[in-house]
Amino acid sequence: MSPSEAIKPHPRGCIVSFEIVPGCSRLAVPSGYNPWRRSIEARLTEEPIKGKANRQLLEELARTLGISQQNVEVISGQKSSKKTVLV
Numbered sequence: 001m002s003p004s005e006a007i008k009p010h011p012r013g014c015i016v017s018f019e020i021v022p023g024c025s026r027l028a029v030p031s032g033y034n035p036w037r038r039s040i041e042a043r044l045t046e047e048p049i050k051g052k053a054n055r056q057l058l059e060e061l062a063r064t065l066g067i068s069q070q071n072v073e074v075i076s077g078q079k080s081s082k083k084t085v086l087v
Contacts, residue, residue, distance in 0.1 A: 001035040010086060013071070016061075018042050018083045022053040029060040039082065054078060061085065 006017045017039040021031075024043040032041040042060075046052040054074050062069040065087065077083035 001038070003030075003033040003040060005035075005038045006033065006040045013087045015075070016040060016085045016087055018057065018077075018085060020044060020048075020053060020057065020081045020083055022046060022048045022081075027056070027060060029057065029064055037082070048079075051078070054083075057083070057085070061087070 008015045017037070019034050019037055019039040019041045021041065021043045024045055026043060027045045028043040030040045031043040033039075034041055042057055044053050044056050046056040058069055058072045058074065062072045067087070071087065073086050075084050075086045
């Protein structure tokens with residue numbers, strides 16, 4: 001199993017499956033791959049309060065990929081540790 005299993009094509013770009021660990025001491029997007037859940041892991045320093053963790057994920061993912069944050073959105077899992085992101 002490879003990390004490419006966490007990425008699927010979409011008419012507007014691609015869909016990426018994430019497993020989020022909020023409240024970490026160190027920010028890491030991505031931080032690894034979970035073969036059982038077929039998702040990319042991300043460690044966030046923000047807590048999941050009022051969307052702070054979601055915003056941090058989108059900001060860091062956009063920065064890592066070198067794209068505008070407007071091109072990244074959480075399409076499912078807004079209140080879950082399992083998120084689907086459209087890039």
